Amino acid sequence: MQYVGTTEVIQDYDSMRTALGYEKISFAGVSYGTFAGMSYAARYPERVDRFVLDAVLPHGAPPQALVTTQTAAVNRLVQRADALCQTDPACPFYGQGNGSVLQAWETVLAQSIQAPLPALSCGPGTGCNSPVTPSDLRQAATLVLTSNPDFPLFSIGLNESLHGDASVFAYRPDRDIRETVVAPLLCSDFELDDDLKTFAGFNNLSVNSNSSDPLKIIYATNWQLLLQCTVWPFPVSPSIARVTLPTDLPLMWMTSDFDLNLPTELTTFAWQQASQSTLVIRHGDDHTSILIPPPATAAGNLARNFLRTGTMPEPSTNVNVTVIGPGGTRGPVPGAYDVPTGCSCWRYEQY
Template sequence: MLWAPLFTILAIALCDPCAALDVPRNINSIQWVDCASSVPQPFQGIPLPGALPPTLHCGRLDVPMDYSQPFSTNNKITLGFAMYRPSNPKGLINFNPGGPGSEVASYAWAVALNLSVAAPVSGLGDFDFLAMDVRGTFSSNPLNCTLGDLAIPSSFPTNEAEFEAYQAPVRAYAQSCIDQSTPKGIVAHIGTAETVQDWDSLREALCYDKMHFLGISSGTTGGITYASKFPQNVGRFVLDAIIPPGISNLDLVTSQIKAANRLLLRADAYCIYDPTCPFHSIGKGSVVQAFSDVLQQALAGNSSGVTVDDVRAAANIGYLSGNPNFPAFNLALYGALNGNWSALSYATFAPSYLPAFASSLHILCLDQHIDDNTFSGFNAIRQSIAKVDTAQISYVQDLTIIGLCGGWPYHGNSQIPLPTDAPMLLVTADFDLNTPTEFSTFEWAQAPNGVLVVRHGDDHGTVTVSGPAQSAEIAFLATGNLPSGTDETLVTIYTSGMERGPIADPYTAPIGPPAGDITSAV
């Protein structure tokens, strides 16, 4: 009979790890579910092991839709998440890959299934690894929206009427989300401000005093916001490819247009490195000249119906952003100069780009403060960035976001910086178009106790690029030891109190696989 109370306690603890402890509870209990019935989207329709690994756990947690109001049946949403859970974990690591709004739960599945995609975090196998779909997406109360006439044009508005027409489909799309999504009012509460409260609710439900964090891209905005709101719960935070609050719309877009010009020089440097580049024999400057020639032909109408705006948008979205594909970009320029414009047609990329962009729009717009939501304000940004746009690239995604998000009904406070004393690891790459390296310099000023890791190379994000910068991320999460200052070929590390040096020369920085480069046009 003595075993019965013990079994009861163990059973309760397995369902709710806090229940067997004398811990004050301010949130609901986790509802653990069978992972076989909660397969995340990337794993649906593909063969899975007959028995899922015992380290894989899936759960649900009810939280307030609006944290400023009492939790109730009318003020409730359900978060979905997955976890890799080893025996005797050393702590909790919350992972967010950005997007914003990317599917997240599958990353815990990848870790538990020991898939190659999870290799970058293989050194963290002693930790609970949490992957929560952010609210309004996938398994966490997804919104119900209709694309309708929503479009992401390659050209920007040039007058008041065009500006209104530019934003009108966004207003209609937002209204469809408002009308069709449940619970009523959810669309006003799906930003990063709410997401970080969800993370803290999960931390508490899992009975952890501290939360470690690995965030990439827009996930870093959540990390910064969490550190500001819950400083007492901050563990080891790694912010990789940083998007910090506190940057004005003008500085945001100016940094990105400068980054785009650097990426064009990197494409030129890659051509020097790559003997298969069609401009290789010409030498330095050949790709820059080819891009200029392509723009001139498009302006003259000698481009098979592809406009100059199409070329600029396609170059940005299709080749230079994310993990840039320099071999394919250089071939696309060569093809256009020889009469084949298909690889620089915006129509090639728009069908896949629109759904991905739309799925992020509700978070992008709710987080983004619009400094001046008028055509004159928008046009002033365009005129200002033209002064630093050496190659006349003109198109950058942040300008698109600012223009389109003016049509969204809700906006955040992205113009307010969020200083923190936490000893974070801030990670950037010299040639990242999506999150220009200037952003990390700005955030380092807000987190003076942090260490800044500058990877000398390309790609959006560092945790997936093998090398010393990636190793520094994993080592800090695993041990809590911040790296020492160093200046090496692949990385420069600045510790607290140091001054960051200039951005690396695009032609002398590493090229090829060590720099995170794609080496094939396919």
């Protein structure tokens, strides 16, 4: 377990390159794979050909940024659920006006604080717990909106909760299983200062995110993962993740406006350290862009073309994608109601 971090991974990458007889490699990394990809590029820049880094975990971002950006992102996604309800007749809040989903969330959360909510489908032998506490509600809402957000399920869950059944938001132990995979990766790379290993220091990561959390969701997956890293038993070098990796390599960085797993601000932070790189922004939801199926393939097509031909797209913008060239400046994240909505609702798991 001590030797499964990025330091070892990029050594393995280069061993494979040598075994295959390649002078350079091309690479498409998504999510945590972007961290390894950039680590490889920084260590072996002369061996880099065409690199696409999609939904980025950046080097040098402080732990506070990992929590604050994710807190802001989940609030944006509740707004995205609300935006979809303005146009989707199947939404239980359709026709109730802008902000109806946000109001429902605030009402359900307030009710759960007064008293835990019943979950009629849950209990012994069901795989989910009843009743639903505020902490359950906050965690489940975040998980429903993670990766490929299921906006219809989120809205249905709120409506059912208002009518006495919060089963959609009940705690399910199996949801924690995936974090057993992520935690060793993150913790073997991210050295934490001693103050974060105290309750006060850890709690401040959340307190300092309050200004980004008008809906009082509080829970952030990165916050929980960092908690697990406070008890990582092996030494970690701060040089792995805690320092930025500036580069003049012509890389392609990709992000989507409303990614919750690795919020778009993190990709922007990494791209700003890369003076000759291009930023591709997919206007929409979901985690990563290369893997998104039709009809939202415009950004992924740009990446695939670059990997095949080496031709970087020129700066441009349209309703689906914005491309910002080297030396450009990214504006604010678009408003949740300003980007067209649509729910493909393909998922790795069903809640």
